[in-house]
Amino acid sequence: MPIPTWQYHEPDHPGADFDALAEIYDRNMQKYRDIQGEIGEILAFLELQPGQTVLEIGTGTGEFALAAAPKCARVYAVDLSEGMLKYAKKKAQARGVANVEFLKGGFLSYGHQGHPLDAVVSQIALHHLPDFWKQIALLRIADMLHSGGKLCLRDVVYSFNPRLHRDFFEEFIAKATERAGPSFAGSICDHVRKEYSTMDWIMRGLIERAGFEINREEKRSGFFGLYLCTKI
């Protein structure tokens, strides 16, 4: 189906040029995030069974998809960026993982064919959409899951007092500079200035209005949110 002219154009997102960045992104994330810890946290909630299917949207360099693959029947790993998908596919080959299907698509354009999914995961990607389109994305995700299916959403979500935003960002960015250097801190400045991260109470409302129960919500450093949810 052609994309209507009024629909948010996903490839125009204000984030980085991920096509050009895949390898550097992968290296930086391994350095600055506890990737294995994050994956473990999600897998513990999902309790995947051998026959189950998982969709990851905004898979990036595929680290979660590759870790989930041995625990289930199939992982659909979707991303808008051909560069990220190509890099993730190479990792799958190198690790001998054969049950991940890498597909080009976005929150608003990927249409799942076949049986309803058991789980959908998305990490640090939904903020590429403005809030109205986040709601549409979450409704589309709910439609792809069977009832009782699970959603794990991790993103940059603000949970500090907005009146104190200046002090919050100054301190957060100073700490990032100290810990990871000016280039990484610069990417946080870009994120705050240009991207569509929203506040925790809005994110909670969007998730619940899409038909999910939030089983666990974690707010981290006022800057990150993790939502472990079940479709009602």
Ligand SMILES: C[S@@+](CC[C@H](N)C(=O)[O-])C[C@H]1O[C@@H](n2cnc3c(N)ncnc32)[C@H](O)[C@@H]1O
């Ligand atoms: C910051 S990276 C996160 C990658 C990975 N999930 C992680 O946790 O490291 C964001 C990813 O989302 C993808 N992306 C951006 N907008 C998207 C959209 N509308 N639909 C699907 N993927 C999108 C980008 O191409 C990029 O690979």
